[in-house]
Amino acid sequence: MRGVASASGDRAPIRQRPGRAAGGGRTDRRSGHVDCRHRVGSRSDRCDPRLASMPARSRRSDRPAGLERGPRPRSPATAILAPYVPAAYPEKEPPSMTDPSTTPVRVRFAPSPTGALHVGGARTALFTWLFAHGEAKRAGRDGTFVLRIEDTDRNRLVPGATEAIFDVLAWFGLTWQEGPDVGGPHGPYVQSERADLYREHAEGLIAAGHAYRCFCTPERLAEVRREQEARKEPTGYDRRCRGLAGEEVAARLAAGERSVVRFAMPLDGETRFVDLIRGEIVYQNATLEDLVLLKGDGFPTYHLANVVDDHLMAITHITRGPEWIPSAPLHVRLYDAFGWAMPVLAHMPLILAPGGGKLSKRHGATAMEEFRSQGYLPEALANYLVLLGWSFDATTELFSREDLLEKFSLERVSASPATFDYAKLRWFNKQYINHVLGLDDLTARVVPFLAAAGLVDPAAADAGHPDFARLRPAVALLKDRIETLDEAPELLGYFLRDEADPYDPTLLIPKKLGLEETLDALLAVERTLEEVDLGDEAATEARFRALADELGLKPGQLFMPIRVAVTGRTQTAGLFETMRVIGRERCLGRVAAAAGVLRRHGDEALSADD
């Protein structure tokens, strides 16, 4: 048993892998070796004793009733819903905790208003939301999803970004119970409004010897780094100010010298924590830095703000992107320095760009707002995104929001990075448009895109609006052909305008047919159109098939010129249903126009020949 607290509470020594003595190791997540993080002799009931003592396999049947549904979870056999895992090392008696089976689950999504919301962030938000509202509730726990704005970087602040995040999150179908706009018992929910809190906590850490004032200038830091690089040493702050005498600090402070607050990382030993989806991760403290907690401008860094807020807001599970794993040991140490209970950590898997690396504009849309304006449905995007790193079983792929609330579990989230596949997203979007959405729903959703192209009234999304009634039958015909909503103007335009789309006259002439014959056919079509009832598709089709016969043409040879004349395109829905929806008057006008166009085209061709 490596790195595992046994049932009796004994801590087995961690064996370092040969050749990696300075590095970390981790407990295998599948073996169920989970460090309950108690010091020797501490109360072992903080970890479910069954979990601590039983072999991994037999544990699974011992899960709480609410966690048994669906396929077996594949992450470490941590009691995932026991939130207050005591701080992660043995020097200190962990704080007492409330009954894990009834403690409400509180999670948060904490974007930074430095720009548009990225898909990766949105997926983290989705997983987090599903955990609170699905998994937690299934286990009989209250689940609260908190929205917090992390705007402590005053330089990168983008005006309007916060509102844009609210907006796109709402579009994505994520609701928050506490947040800047809705308030809540743990506010304010905007970090810039909590600056005093962070300062006080930083002072507390200094007083307790866990942090110190650092007067080193950015210039000196850069110089230190240069020297380290030149000597090929690991780079990092050299801790020059760590040993400063109290009097000197006071004097320099009094002199108004600018300073930051740094955390005093233990110089040796190790820091370990359990990542819910990866298992235990161990860091050697010697490799960790004295990171800045409070910046020169008085604002906290992410590290301080995050820990203070998560604790004050009673967050039980920290879900965030994988880029935070390397700073997790600092956070663990901070919780301990404050004497606070450590929330459960769960770092989501990375989303990679098609060629590898980070997803960027070069590959396509990256911001949620872009996906929205490109005509992706929020439910399709959610369905695609949830499957990027999570799966329910071997075959299910379409999940409604309700399905997800019923089936999603953080434990089945994969640790390995996933490549973003635009083609597959597109497929999901098609699935929802073609087969999931009802006709009225789809009609309403297409309206903003058509309105932007000036094709319908923006108010037409209302089913009572006359444009809605005009639009709906056309949408019915093109439903199976729309992949993204932004294609609507292109696909539906000729139903909404009086004329057909502009087209190349030669498209009117079918294969193996001359211009004259085509013109004759078109004139015959015009006459036939006069006498036919377009509302009766079957009869119309029969009549036109007969006409083809009379003209000595194959049906297809007749239908294509009609299609082009009536729509301006070679690819449409069924010809007769299309004509029905366009209506006789407009069809007649368009066929007549086509005949005219063809005649002129023929004249031009003749004169060109001369």
Add this chain to the structure above:
RNA sequence: GCCCCCAUAGUCUAGCGGCCCAGGACGUCACCCUUUCAAGGUGAAGAUCGCGGGUUCGAAUCCCGCUGGGGGUACCA
């Protein structure tokens, strides 16, 4: 450089020691349906389970190493 994470077809994944000479989906290709394009149906190609050792009667599954990919390395989050 240092630290950490990850590793099943081009991509997303199922798989938790025998049911797997590996299942599903996207993409690709073919055929069917057919007035065009879709949708739908059927089928095919595509994975020496990254490589090498080990444990075991038996390994995609457990262990070790290597390699590869990725993340972090800020008074950004």
